[in-house]
Amino acid sequence: MVLSETAANIKSMEIRGAGRIARAAVEALADYAANLDAADPDTFKQEMAKAADILTATRPTAVSLPNAVRSVMRALDSFDSVEAARDAVLARAAEFVDHSEHAVERIAEIGARHISDGDVLLTHCNSEAALGCILEAHRQGKEIEVYATEVRPRGQGLVTIRTLNNAGIRTNYIVDSAVRYFINDVDLVVVGADAIAVNGAVVNKIGTAQIAHAAHEARTNVIVAAETYKFAPRTILGELIEIEERDPAEVLPRAVAEELPFVRVRNPAFDVTPAEYVDLIVTEQGAIPPGLAYTVIRDYLGWKIEELR
Ligand code: RUB
Structure with missing residues (x-):
């Protein structure tokens, strides 16, 4: 291409x-x-x-x-x-x-170790790293059930439920706003990441932060599956990760929006989950608590604070 x-x-x-x-x-x-x-x-x-x-x-x-x-x-x-x-x-x-x-x-091998026989999992969006863990746990013969969200506005949940269905995993498909309703039925949240900051905050599909908040409130663990190259080195310089805001037409058809001049549609594609709502980050180098994000940036991405000017 x-x-x-x-x-x-x-x-x-x-x-x-x-x-x-x-x-x-x-x-x-x-x-x-x-x-x-x-x-x-x-x-x-x-x-x-x-x-x-x-x-x-x-x-x-x-x-x-x-x-x-x-x-x-x-x-x-x-x-x-x-x-x-x-x-x-x-x-x-x-x-x-x-x-x-x-x-x-x-990551799938390491992540699967954190999934137990009988677990009910919840995933959001469509992450190959997160799904890898779930599929591997299933492959190992663990009896699991999954809640998968719809993922407004682009509907990536549909890709996720197809994959889960094809693997023969019992799956519940829910709208994004039903997460808190079901969170007490869930043993473990497994999501991917687009970026991880030095302070362990995780940037992932919009809605992840709400899910992690609901999980925290319900004392349900949250694990994030992410390759080491998802860690954001420049956050050690204090830089923030830019959140993409996409076309409003993904949320509301343009013709409808034109009839509503006082309405502004906002469409951020990602949000930031604070480190305190994340229990574990599974990388290909091993699983770490979010507080150790700097060690990944230093040891695997080669950015050392003592060399920064
Ligand atoms: C995708 C998304 C995924 C991460 C991780 O957002 O938020 O959870 O990218 O995915 P979008 P992976 O659909 O807007 O790209 O584990 O596959 O890298």
Whole structure:
């Protein structure tokens, strides 16, 4: 797929979910590098940087996207030929995709350990990392039941219930606002993440914070399944994670909105769940309490506070 097509598909959410977005961006960068004609390594690098910017500008919240793109672009640090630079990009991109796929499998194995036989789970949105844990627990023969939310306005819950149904997992499909009504029937909330801040706050699909709040009130545990590249390094500089606000027409048809001049439709795609509502973050490197988010940023993303100026 050409770069502009991948960028458009990420923006329109044809490609969606933080992990898939990261892998698609990396593959698009590799494809771009493979076909890029450049007179010298500097021009090659400049053109690659422009391509990287187009991809990172598509959706602002999923930090997996800039983290993945940066990891490929770092391969371009110093080269004396275009061919060597190209090979380095292709190798790094393949390495990232491979790492990402293995990370999801590893998270599934680790996450499944936290799911017990007989558990009733609740998930929100459509996260391959969160679903990986649920599917793996089921594969291990644990008897589980799932509540899956509808996920207004884009309805990602439909993708989730199809996957759960195809696996033969007993599933209850509920509207987003029914979470508190059912939370006492739930043993464990399992969700994914688009970004995790240094203080352990988790950014995920809009509604996650309300769910985690209801779970906290009901003393129901919340686990977040997230690859280490979902951690946001720049939050150690005090930067906030930008929350994407999408087209109001996703919530209310434009024709109806035009009849209501005093009504402004707001459509944030994500929200922030405070660390105190999160019990565990399952990464491919192991499960950590949210308070240890900095260690992931330091040890796996290579950002050390003592090296920041
Ligand atoms: C998707 C979403 C998912 C995370 C994690 O939002 O919030 O929970 O991206 O997914 P959107 P994964 O549908 O707006 O992209 O575990 O697949 O990376």
